[in-house]
Amino acid sequence: MEPRIGVYVCHCGSNIAGTVDVAEVSRFAGDLDAVKVTRDYKFMCSEPGQNLIKDDIRELGLNRVVVASCSPALHEPTFRRVCQEAGVNPYLFQMANIREQCSWVTEDHNGATRKAKALVGAAVNRVYYHQPLEIRQVPINPNTLVVGGGIAGIQAALKIADAGHKVYLVERTPSIGGHMAQLDKTFPTLDCSACILTPKMTLVSRHPNIELLAYSEVEDVSGFIGNFKVKIRKKARYVDINKCNGCTECENACPVEVPSEFNLGLSKRKAIYRPFHQAVPNIFTIHKRGAPPCRTACPAGVDAQGYVALISKGKYKEALEVFRRTQPFAGVCGRVCTHPCEADCERGKVDEPIAIRYLKRFMADYELKAGREKAVKVKQTQQEKVAVIGSGPAGLACAYDLIRLGYPITVFEAAPEAGGLMRYAIPEYRLPRKILDNEISYIQELGVEIHTNTRVDSFKGVFDKGYKAIFMGTGAGISQKMGIPNEDVDGVVHSLDFLRKVRLGEDVKVGKRVAVIGGGNAAVDAARTARRLGAEEVTIVYRRSRAEMPALYAEVEEGLREGIKIQILAAPVAVLAEQGRLSGIQCIRMQLGEPDESKRRRPMPIKGSEFNIPVDNVIIAIGQIVDRTLLTRDLEYTSFGTVSVDPTTFHTNIEGVFAGGDVISGPDDVISAIEAGKEAAISIDHYLKGIDLKGGRPVRPERVKNVPKENIVKKARKIMPVLELDKREGFAEVETGFSEEMAVEEAQRCLNCGVCSECWECVKSCERGAIDHGMKDEIVEAVVGGIIVATGYEMFKPRGIYEYGYGRFDNVLTALEFERIVNSAGPTEGHVHLKDGSELKNIAIIHCVGSRDKNYHEYCSRVCCMYSLKLGHLVREHVPGAKVYEFYIDVRAFGKGFEEFYNRITREGTTFIEARPSGVTNVAETPQEEGKLIVHYEEEIHPGIPRRLPVDMVVLSTAMEPQEDVKNVCRLFNINQSADGFFLERHPKLDPIATATDGVFVIGCCQGPKDIPDTVAQASAAAAEVLSLIGQGNIDIEAATAFIDEKICSGCQICRIVCPYSAIDFIEEGGVCRVNEVLCKGCGACVGGCFSNSISLKHFTGEQLVAEMENMLI
């Protein structure tokens, strides 16, 4: 249709006509292309003005309209409506702003007229190219999401739900209630907070239209007003919400105590907990912060926090049960483990790591002493027999795990007794025989058959006997040689042979002077054993420094105490022999060079520094290598001489044969061997069930991060008692073990890093079977039309204000802490006294802590004045006669009933001091100040006079501040922050709860500090907003959206990346992008970024803008 344009020039009284020659502009417009009529009129926006346009459209068949008048911000909607009413699409209209941007900004009549012509000419040329656009509507989903279960969220949710619409109420803590639930009384009416809140909370839980998602967090929001798609992560509570009846049995059983968040750390709660009695939903939640470091550090994955927590509660049997869930060698590992768990212990970052190994030994010893009940034989559920070759830690661990899976297990051991190196390499004084025997019997009692003195020579033979899988843990039993002259001379022995013979009870003789070569545990064991066998002078020769000795530190220490000498930085170069008889060794001094692959500094010989040590025996303890036997001849070996296995499955190259322990790793510690045995057991189980060996293996849990370490009182680690030197006769065990008291005290030092220790005591205690430690987070997806954000605030943490002494002085509290103390359900059950229990006589309440302070928050937190007055009142209520001093800057009593409340408190006798105290100290200057907290201040009315006020307790009225993760919430809901960090409303006066994102509202303290009445009022307002939205049924969406000519799109996706609304999708098929017009807000950032101009923005096309620009140049 050929454009027929009408141009209307408004005088706006004299606003335009006074400066612009409107008649001239009108005349000029008449000459422009396609202009069929031009008129000028006093007030185009008036009824007659509007009718002028309508009449022309009807009579002259105009199909496009230009009005030159004020800013489109003012009357564009008016004239668009006029067009529409007369049958012209509202987008076939263009406005020339000849008032705000022309007549009002100049006094130059010619210039203004010229400019008006340019603007009108431009508008005419632009409207020529306009396209009719369709104003589209989308239906509004009647569901609502309310984020935050404080009083704001509760109120909004109830209002909307009462109106008959579904509400998803998401709260991230286990219970709704928010800060209000922590308050004792509310100002100014002094209603009991719980009394007015809990009924509402209960209503929420019972309301058929409210889906309460507590202990949940919104994870993703997409979509737009009317149709937001929301993903909510329902965090696993590990408690079945339907079975739990809140009986508290589990809470009693739980051994783990951590500070209670609800009571602000003033009391403890359990790992399975309910924040407060009236919690909604009234069920328990297990708090799992992550896997504790002791567990993740343990190669075998032993749950150390679990047994430590149980030991701390005196539940030693249960503790050992937890241990045996993973492996059987508590007594062995409690003595010889290299305890990587302790190295990673978080307590070590505070003072010293927990003595995990000693605690482990304690519970094993405790059982042995008390008399162990015979273990119950495991019922055989699987048919496939499994053979284990070698009864060292790897083999037995593998057997232990497999027997518990129901497989029949046979262990073949070549030696006379089971235990491998645990038995034959570790001396009696470190690992008494009865300990090992006990633990091996335990395994046997479960049903594992052990055939000793049985050497296996071929796998085939084993398979032929009907075994379906084999685990080989034959160890590394050959001592490594030094490769120096005379190594084979008489009197030179290898430590492994030496120790084995001693353990077997053979008569082993040593000379007076013995040298032991090496720095590992085997060397120290050999040296101390030699000493016990009568050697007078035992010298360990080690080529690096003391710090680099791989032997356990305590072992070396004890060795030194027993008189062993260490020659560090020395290496043997030759064994000296006289007449075929050992006479000594020649060594060379070493120095440390650059670190090598093992990160230890590489020792380098110093030329010419050779020296001799005269000895009668030399014990070589520089390591062992894997024996190549008849059995292993068909196995593949690595270049290190160990058996080659798949690092995940421990499968060898022979089908059905698995291997682990020293045989694959070379000499390593017990716990690593146990790990290998356990991993192989998983593989064997998979193998026998025909499951993929690599798939479906248990995933190692992730180590917990950010373990809080505030308020921890330092406490030393318990020291292991040892046998006096003079009592170390023969091979009596040197370390004597913790006493029960020591063990409990040590266990109580544990920080409970993971919070829940997974001891499963709760599971045992729950009669209803409501507890499931395997529960997973759930994702709930919902579509909602509107979102109400009520995420609340945090209290300012005054620890940063050093001078007020918070955290340093026991009796400096925050207002909220004090609120809990006066509360009868609080940590002191409402008894107000000092930390040490003594009587409170006077108290200072300092206002504006963190508020109205340029160093912290410039804003006023609005509630502190009133709650401070309230606390003052409560003090006197609880402690009649106590004196209350309120330090204030101004008392802001602006709300309804506030001034009256202030007057009432004043009458009650509270002392008001107009001052911002400069500090709080405990340094007394007078006897009256002794033992008191002294508040330093200068009164506003008497500046320059420093004053001191001794009080018993100081309460800091702290500010409200935005939640720590406010930025994430902003990102999630696409809302902004104002300068104070709280959420930004769309308009501070006229749109105080809406945000820049349509359909998202902010209420309560997340928008700014406010009191409960204001919060509730906002919540109701938000409910009204949402209901109004729902009532509309449909909503208009931007018509001027972007669109992509897919024929031209080259698929570079720049548009997709720059789009702030995720409104552009990449279409794999065709390799092009496409605009989702419903999401598009019409900003055009994509258009500016598309260099092939395959995207265009409706109503702002290149053609339209260029046309406009062209005609500006009249």
Next chain:
Amino acid sequence: MKQNTEEQPRIVGFLCKWCSYAGADLAGTSRKKYPSNLTVLKVPCSGRIDPLFVLKGLRLGFDGVLVSGCHPGDCHYQTGNYRARRRIVVTKKFLEYLGVPEQRVQASWVSASEGAKFAQVVEDVVENVRAVGPNNLFSDEG
């Protein structure tokens, strides 16, 4: 070749509708005075502006081109002005290298509350562009 005239300089301004256009309106409602040499084109966001508009403006004969948007961080569409900034400064610096006096291509951040700043920006831009004379860049002569 064009000479200085009364109408010169002619400047086209691309203003985002949320901040700068509203700022320009505010300059009007608060009756700030500034030269009439700038005519304004309203766009939704400075991010809509392609370097092509700048070149097209100069090719058509405008003596100067102004692009104005919300202050960084204030974009109604969140990041449009950051996008615009990269495009416009690259264009400006490159045209300067080609020999287009830098005064001819200008950009500003004007918020909806900065009526006075808008008037000042126009004042400055007009003065700057006037100083480099009429746009003879694409004239065949000379």
Next chain:
Amino acid sequence: MWLKMFEPSGPTTCLVMKVSDMEKELRQEAGKLLEEGTVDYIIGFAPGSLKFTTTPLITEDIDEINNLVINPFINNNLAKYLPEIPGRVGIIAKGCDSRSIVSLIQDKQIARQDIVILGIPCSGLVDLKKVEKLAGKERDKIDDIVVLADKVCITAGGEKKEVPTTEVLFDHCLGCELQIPKEYDFLIQEPAAEIRDYESSSKQIQELKKMSPDQRWAFWKEQFGHCIRCYACRQVCPACFCERCFVEESQPRWVSPVSQWQDNLIFQAIRTIHVAGRCTDCGECERVCPVNIPLRSLSKEMYDLVGEMFDYKTGMDVNAPALMTAYELVEAEGLIR
């Protein structure tokens, strides 16, 4: 790289090139890729039909692999072909080509997993226009060009001339920032000789910058009077991958299709702005211009501009966002009122 291939012993024109070790290695690897079906096509260089030229070789035929060459005349930026070739492609890439490949990946024009990059180290390419000037003879009248590490022997009409290598390499090679591809699947492990002359590399830009804006404009006006709008600069440029160039747009018509200096200049100005952050200074636009417009003095300036303003180096990191998709909260300060 090829330095050792052109031994001073006896004349060797590039037409009878010795099959160097590098070529052998390359052919072997490329052949393997085709043979094992890892790729559907190999893109590389074959000897050209004229003296001292090479030509792109795009083949799925294993027999053609033996035509692959590496020499100082392998000018083309082969990345250009990647978006249009279907299937998996093995491509021979010099440092600069690899940067273009990376840039195309950043711009989602190709997928990394569909490309096998056969990296070759590059010591710089010979600019025949410079050689012609030095020899005083046109290309086909030159008998031999022997490239040694730091000098080049040019034989023409019986006369032998020795000049420093810096005098015959392309300007962009003298400022090369990546001689050995960073992103590759296979790399010929040879060192590349570092032959650099940053000053000559951007000499013309520096001279232009010394001029007044009017003088600069006059310079470009003159230059674009020669332009015949053959679009070879655009067509050879890997960064120009638009399905439709803005010059072809008719609603609105941003640039007149009629060849007149004004529109020729605007075309090139916008093109340069559009390839900001995609241009790797490979110099192809200038090399192919049949009317010798110094186009690299535009593209290189833009290259430096984004480098300075946004600390952006094109094609160095596959995972970096493309220039125009990213921003810093604070940047380009002082340029906006």
Next chain:
Amino acid sequence: MITKKINKKDIRKLLGTWNQECSVIVPTREQGIVEMAGWDNKDISFLDWYRNTVVPPKACFLPQSEVMISFQKKENGLKIEVPQDEHKQIIFGIRPCDARAVAIIDQVFADTYDDYYYSSKRRNTLLIGLSCSNPYDSCFCTSTDVNPTESEDVDLMFMDIGDEYVIEEITSGGKALLNTSSMIKKATKADINKAKEVRAASVDKLKKKVDTKDVDRKLQSCFNDIDYWEQVSAKCISCGICTFLCPTCFCFDINDEMIKKHGARYRGWDSCSFRSYTKMPMENPREEKWRRVRQRVCHKFEFYPMNLGINACTGCGRCIRLCPVNWDITQVIAGLPGEISVHSGK
């Protein structure tokens, strides 16, 4: 037939005489680019360096862009003007290959269809050919029926025999140019013999050869051999160099330009290599590169012979020499399925 001669020293004078009556166009070199342009009335150094132009002489009759009509918007409609150009010119130094090309384009624009803009320039132009004895290694004119020293497509043909040029008078217009001059001598028998030797030697210098016999037939038969066309077109980058700088390519596009109230209708070169060349609202019959490449080859070697009985390639070699990717039409012709051999001048 050679009849006249002139001493090289006298060329400047001869051109000077001509230049008084019409404009003389000679090979000029600017910024390394050689094209035909107005003579400055003194410099004849091109006689030493000139081999051939980069921009072919077709640009003298069919410029890169030209105004067809100009118009002005007035109150009562458009005022339209058509440019008039009847000025006479002499192009001196055109090579036989390019002269043949002009003759070929003549058949399009100045034969049954008479193009006003082309023929008004063409009919006012005399072509003076100059024999070619220093071909590029990309030249293959002898394969396309052109002799580098002879031409029937010019008005006069000059041939370098050392110190002198011998001249063939081809047309009466050419003859008339010589009448007025005293520097023109009669060619002797010795001159003619010398010319024969030079001719033979010159033809010999063209090493690049391609057999163009039956090419049209072969092209016809392999028109649908998509594999072949895809393979040979793979490296083409679809720029306009080969077509714009081809002496026989004549495609053009017409555009109206208007700024404010003044406008013009322009005609400018267009290229079948461009993807947008055949773009239509709904589809593009030559969307794929191989179709465009095939079009160019077939246009030269199949459609032309079919319609006009002559190859539209004159072997000037520009498209090979100037191609950014060394796309060589002789290789494509030679590689056509069938038995045609190529000799390279390597």
